[in-house]
Amino acid sequence: MANLEKHSYFWVFCLFSVKPQKPLMVMEYWSGWFDTWGEHHHVFHAEDMLAVVAEILERGVSINLYMFHGGTNFGFVNGAMDFGTYKPQVTSYDYDAPLSEAGDCTIKYHLLRNLFSQYHSEPLPEVPLPQERVAYQTVLTQQHISLWDSLQFTDKPYQSERPVNMENLPVNDNNGQSSGYTLYETTISRGGTLSSQNNIRDRALVFVDGQFVGCLDYKCHEVTLPEAEAHRTLALLVENCGRVNYGKALDNQRKGIVGDIVLNHTPLRGFTTFCLDLKPSFIKRLSNSCQWKTDSQSPSVPGFLQARLCVDGPPKDTFIKLPGWGKGVVFVNEQNLGRYWIIGPQHFLYLPGPWLRRGENQITVFEEQKTDGKIVFSENPDHGKTIDVYKMPFCTLL
Incomplete structure (x- = not known):
């Protein structure tokens, strides 16, 4: 039996062995799997799924499909998984579900509908017509403003000797920052090796006097800064890429900079921190400004x-x-x-x-x-390269 099927049946049969007279239900039968950045789009072929669902129903077991209707992680609400490696999920939560992210009836939907109709005494209602979609004309950007020029539209920056994590910033009525980006600035007088000591959550772009010099994340903990004689501004734009909602790392989910950042073995001090949670109020202030070029x-x-x-x-x-x-x-x-x-x-x-x-x-x-x-x-999505969920290691599904 394939890995996904084993997982679906396991707890049902455990319950049956303990309470054989009780009704059985598969509470979360996966119709697909979520996607993480940098990997393939996961699919669960309709014919494979149908065979398993049919067997479950033949055995007199009830079933709940997860997901039946795909969705979207609008804004910054995407999660992440972590089984030793942090992997943020993408914006789409289409999940290869019977009803797609945009509400389309897929092949999976029609096959399941035909199967379920066998367990219904009356004809099912007609399938709704698909929603009309439009490929609007390509548009060009007409205005632009740099991140540095946009900082005047953020809340008052916070001054601290040590870096302060996102949640402990005195913003949003002292409730801290929950999502988005946080910009940390300090002054340096030399170049050399900048080390995050794995204190970046989750990804930081590093700039010296506004010039990009590298990226720090869970895989890369060091960036080389160019030498110079004058004092310069070091900036780290840190992104909260999503909190873990699946895996072993469900505790200690502070974001931003969570400890010392070291330059040539010396911890940096004297930070100015900007909250860039990019809420509608900020976007509105930015849009109404006269700073656009x-x-x-x-x-x-x-x-x-x-x-x-x-x-x-x-x-x-x-x-x-x-x-x-x-x-x-x-x-x-x-x-x-x-x-x-x-x-x-x-x-x-x-x-x-x-x-x-x-x-x-x-x-x-x-x-x-x-x-x-x-x-x-x-008019249509592009999910990128695909991988069959059957080819995933079983341990990643538990």
Whole structure:
């Protein structure tokens, strides 16, 4: 029996051996699996799934499908898994479910519907017609503002001798920062080896006087800083990539910088910290500012870029694609749509029609690495390369 099937039946038969007269139910039968950045999109083939579900029902066991309808980790609400290696989940929670993230009836849905109809005495209702989707015309970014110029629209920065983690910052009525980015700045007078000592949660872009010099994360703990004689500003833009919701590392989930950062074996001191949780209030202040640049020069990254999408008629569902971009977050009419990252597997963001309005719509993108200024729309998603969940090691499913 395949790994996924073993997991599905195991607890049911354990219960049956203890209480044979009690009703049985598979409480969480996986229709697919979630995706993590940098890996493949997980699929569970419809025919394989149908055979297992049919056997469960034939044995008189009830079943709950997880997921029956795929979803979306809008904004910063994606989780992460950790079985010794931290892996943040992507924005899409399509899960290869019978009903897709956008509400499409998949082959899985129709096969399951036919199977379930055998256990129903009356004909099932008609399947609803699919929602109409639109591939809007490609739009170009028209304005841009660097991250450094945008800091004036954040709350007052916090001064501290040592770095303070995200949750303990005196922001949001002293409730701390829960998600997004945090920018830490300090002054250095020399170059050398900058070591995170694994105190970055979860990923930091490192800048010296606004120039990118490297990235620190769970795999890379050191960056070499260039030598110079004058005092310079060292900045670390730290991203909370998502808290662990599956795995062994469910405790101690502080984010930001959680301990000392060391330059040539000496801990850095004297930090100025900016909260960049990118809430709608910040995006609104930023959008209404007069600091945006419209010149033809390449926009400074990291930074914010803005475009306008004109919708004629009632808004329809669509998918945003950013093929020439690197990594960042998309905001539609000041609401956080979610994260994107060139490493995939996800190469789209699902944009529901209700997020749009007839007429002009504002699209703001926070980009960390690179951009070609083009925002593309499609009627269909692009989940990237796929892998069958049957090929996953059994230990990762428990």
